[in-house]
Amino acid sequence: MRGVTRRFGQMVALEKVDLEIAAGEFIALVGPSGCGKTTLLRMVADLATPSAGEILVGGASPRQARQARQLGLVSQRPAVLPWKSALADVTFTKQIARRPGYPSAGLLQDFGLAGHEYKRPGELSGGMLQRVNIASAISHDPDVLLMDEPFSALDEMRREEIGDWLGEELRKRPKTVLFVTHHIDEAVVLADRLVVFSRSPGRVLDIVEIGSPRPRTQSFRSDPRFVRAAAHVRGLLSGATSKRHAEG
Ligand SMILES: Nc1ncnc2c1ncn2[C@@H]1O[C@H](COP(=O)(O)OP(=O)(O)O)[C@@H](O)[C@H]1O
Ligand SMILES: [Mg+2]
Numbered sequence: 001m002r003g004v005t006r007r008f009g010q011m012v013a014l015e016k017v018d019l020e021i022a023a024g025e026f027i028a029l030v031g032p033s034g035c036g037k038t039t040l041l042r043m044v045a046d047l048a049t050p051s052a053g054e055i056l057v058g059g060a061s062p063r064q065a066r067q068a069r070q071l072g073l074v075s076q077r078p079a080v081l082p083w084k085s086a087l088a089d090v091t092f093t094k095q096i097a098r099r100p101g102y103p104s105a106g107l108l109q110d111f112g113l114a115g116h117e118y119k120r121p122g123e124l125s126g127g128m129l130q131r132v133n134i135a136s137a138i139s140h141d142p143d144v145l146l147m148d149e150p151f152s153a154l155d156e157m158r159r160e161e162i163g164d165w166l167g168e169e170l171r172k173r174p175k176t177v178l179f180v181t182h183h184i185d186e187a188v189v190l191a192d193r194l195v196v197f198s199r200s201p202g203r204v205l206d207i208v209e210i211g212s213p214r215p216r217t218q219s220f221r222s223d224p225r226f227v228r229a230a231a232h233v234r235g236l237l238s239g240a241t242s243k244r245h246a247e248g
Pocket of ligand 2: 037038039148
């Protein structure tokens with residue numbers, strides 16, 4: 001991303017975002033509500049375009065990346081269709097993508113959903129539903145996985161559980177991940193780097209490198225690197241809130 005700005009009318013949602021992400025990196029985008037996280041993800045996904053600046057995905061435009069089926073998107077609101085079984089949902093995504101991808105049944109099994117393949121969304125728990133969502137998003141084996149607050153509907157314990165699971169899953173099927181969250185601890189446990197955004201108009205306040213190999217689990221919370229990074233990001237974000245008027 002080079003100088004990426006997005007305006008809605010007079011309102012500046014994102015201002016001059018510069019960010020270079022390596023293949024296979026896990027990047028968390030954190031910042032207060034309304035700072036433009038979803039907007040940024042949507043631009044990478046080719047669902048919106050920058051007002052200024054440029055986004056490249058593996059050297060290509062987001063449009064080309066989307067057309068080459070290199071992107072997987074997990075939305076905040078589950079994209080599953082209420083009448084579709086878990087298996088049908090995963091297979092459906094893959095058919096649209098017209099790529100062989102991963103075998104659907106095997107993927108669901110790997111995701112701990114064996115025996116639930118024919119259940120519909122209403123018959124699955126929140127955690128299971130999100131795993132079906134993620135299975136659908138990666139079923140065509142995209143290089144890039146875009147996740148917008150994927151665990152925000154889950155209670156804290158489920159959220160930690162599924163976070164650990166995702167970390168382990170990515171070890172088996174490595175992806176370049178852009179993960180939006182406003183949950184600082186979650187971001188520090190999961191990501192290689194945290195991109196911290198200011199309050200609207202969203203600007204990059206800092207990029208924080210965690211400097212510890214992935215996958216990590218919740219036990220990382222007692223690691224000095226976790227403690228330091230989480231405290232630093234909290235400091236940045238509370239500053240972003242209280243000083244926004246002073247800075248103009
Ligand atoms: N399609 C749109 N039209 C007008 N304003 C929008 C649109 N999408 C987002 N915004 C505004 O842009 C800002 C950033 O929104 P968003 O990217 O959803 O923030 P976040 O995901 O960080 O909470 C907000 O003020 C939001 O109201
Ligand atoms: Mg959002």
